[in-house]
Amino acid sequence: QVQLVESGGGLVQPGGSLRLSCAASGSIFSMNNMGWYRQVPGKQRELVASIFTASGTTNYADSVKGRFTISTDNAKTTVYLQMNSLKPEDTAVYYCNAKFSWGRNAAWGQGTQVTVSS
Numbered sequence: 001q002v003q004l005v006e007s008g009g010g011l012v013q014p015g016g017s018l019r020l021s022c023a024a025s026g027s028i029f030s031m032n033n034m035g036w037y038r039q040v041p042g043k044q045r046e047l048v049a050s051i052f053t054a055s056g057t058t059n060y061a062d063s064v065k066g067r068f069t070i071s072t073d074n075a076k077t078t079v080y081l082q083m084n085s086l087k088p089e090d091t092a093v094y095y096c097n098a099k100f101s102w103g104r105n106a107a108w109g110q111g112t113q114v115t116v117s118s
Helices: none
Strands: 002-007 010-012 016-026 031-039 048-052 058-060 068-072 078-082 094-099 112-114
Touching: 002 094, 010 016, 016 031, 016 094, 016 112, 031 078, 048 068, 048 078, 058 068
Parallel strands: 010 112
Antiparallel strands: 002 016, 016 078, 031 048, 031 094, 048 058, 068 078, 094 112
16 A cells, blocks of 8 residues: 655746655555656646656656756655746646556555646
């Protein structure tokens, strides 16, 4: 059993910044990747950014490159998403995700709303 708890969402003005956090707990052995996805009503959930916890290798959606930065804490159990220069198009529910080796199913957080609006 793995729990992912997100925080940091909210309402922000265009051009502003937010920092999302996701803390993993429980049976997190073999967790090797953490990331953030987002979903808008009526659209498919899409990858925003991910990071391999062992190597630090990152991956970003083209739409957020140069604006968002994903990172982990030293224990590699918390993942952050620093979001700068936010645009209205970034408005979505953001979900934390964790992947595991050895064939374990991925884990998902409950989601946190990010709204970028004037």
